[in-house]
Amino acid sequence: MSPLTLRERPPALQWGALLSASLIFVVAFELMRLPAALLLGAIGAAILVSWFEGRVRIPPWTFVVAQGFVGCLVARSITPDILLTILQKWPMFLTLIGAVIFFATALGFALARWKVLPGTTAVWGSSPGAATAMVLMADAFGGDMRLVAVMQYLRVACVGLVASIVARAWSASGAAAPVAIDWFPHLAAGPFLGTLALAIGGAVIGVKSRIPAGALLLPLFVGAPLSASHLLTITLPPWLLAICYALVGWSIGLRFTREIVLYAAKQLPRILASIFTLIAMCGGLAFALHEAAGTDALTAYLATSPGGADAVAIIATSSPVDVPFVMAMQIGRLLLVILIGPSLARMIARWTTETEPASADVQVPK
Numbered sequence: 001m002s003p004l005t006l007r008e009r010p011p012a013l014q015w016g017a018l019l020s021a022s023l024i025f026v027v028a029f030e031l032m033r034l035p036a037a038l039l040l041g042a043i044g045a046a047i048l049v050s051w052f053e054g055r056v057r058i059p060p061w062t063f064v065v066a067q068g069f070v071g072c073l074v075a076r077s078i079t080p081d082i083l084l085t086i087l088q089k090w091p092m093f094l095t096l097i098g099a100v101i102f103f104a105t106a107l108g109f110a111l112a113r114w115k116v117l118p119g120t121t122a123v124w125g126s127s128p129g130a131a132t133a134m135v136l137m138a139d140a141f142g143g144d145m146r147l148v149a150v151m152q153y154l155r156v157a158c159v160g161l162v163a164s165i166v167a168r169a170w171s172a173s174g175a176a177a178p179v180a181i182d183w184f185p186h187l188a189a190g191p192f193l194g195t196l197a198l199a200i201g202g203a204v205i206g207v208k209s210r211i212p213a214g215a216l217l218l219p220l221f222v223g224a225p226l227s228a229s230h231l232l233t234i235t236l237p238p239w240l241l242a243i244c245y246a247l248v249g250w251s252i253g254l255r256f257t258r259e260i261v262l263y264a265a266k267q268l269p270r271i272l273a274s275i276f277t278l279i280a281m282c283g284g285l286a287f288a289l290h291e292a293a294g295t296d297a298l299t300a301y302l303a304t305s306p307g308g309a310d311a312v313a314i315i316a317t318s319s320p321v322d323v324p325f326v327m328a329m330q331i332g333r334l335l336l337v338i339l340i341g342p343s344l345a346r347m348i349a350r351w352t353t354e355t356e357p358a359s360a361d362v363q364v365p366k
Helices: 011-031 037-051 060-076 080-088 090-113 119-126 131-140 145-170 189-208 214-228 238-253 258-293 297-304 309-317 323-355
Strands: none
Touching: 011 037, 011 238, 037 145, 037 238, 037 258, 060 131, 060 189, 060 214, 060 238, 080 090, 080 323, 090 119, 090 258, 090 297, 090 323, 119 131, 119 145, 119 258, 119 323, 131 145, 131 214, 131 238, 131 323, 145 238, 145 258, 145 297, 145 309, 189 214, 258 297, 297 323, 309 323
């Protein structure tokens, strides 16, 4: 046994390595003020353990339940103010959201045609929606979850970094200090138990009913109207979300192998090029919105920013912008991508396979 591998080490030691690496990564990412630091830290630690041939196993049912809570998190973000803003300006929203999705899909198609990534993986990886939702849905619809995670979370980091720089350059208020997190807030028993029932029950029913990505989508689409109508106050304390992020991150990261890490590293320049191309194209769309509709430039930029809705929300709330407009655009695009994403991925995959010989298919390491 090589001293540099974890393959035959005791399970307790392997779990200790995973937990320790997760803590180190999360603290480092928090200090760097990266969005989704908890999730990214868990993924990074799991990839590291996989690199050293660790054999940690996450029970499948915990991954299912964690998806249910992620669905509740998205559902909670769909507020009445956001829905009202979308309804009042639906032609503008539909046009702008459609343009961003078109840009992202075109880049995904290009990545597939250039054989950087296989068809559905390229499309899901380029989808400008909530990163975690896209990764989970990609796995359910035939994409490679590992490569989609690389593309999505790399885009989240790049978009968050660029948006932060733009906001700080535009206004000093964009540099406001982050609000301290109350990890163990007081919980009202009724709403919290209702949230548990929605997340766990919805995830289990979603899986049992064989709905693609049902563990995520059923709690989302049931919870959204309940939350918006105030029939249920979706209650997700930070400690619970941290556990869910860790379970999702570990489940994704532990699927990596040395071969897939090396493959992703080899494709990294092209993936980064596609990400910054998408950011630039959306920046052009923001300029058009500013010129045509008179929307202030920073609001337009954050509204059309391609993904990373949670990071954009943090930046928007600490900047002098129209926050409901920004979040309506982000959430509206998320919902549309979730609704049309599977059909779009299948269509792009069919186009790429019809126009290329079978021998040219991308071979992704297992």
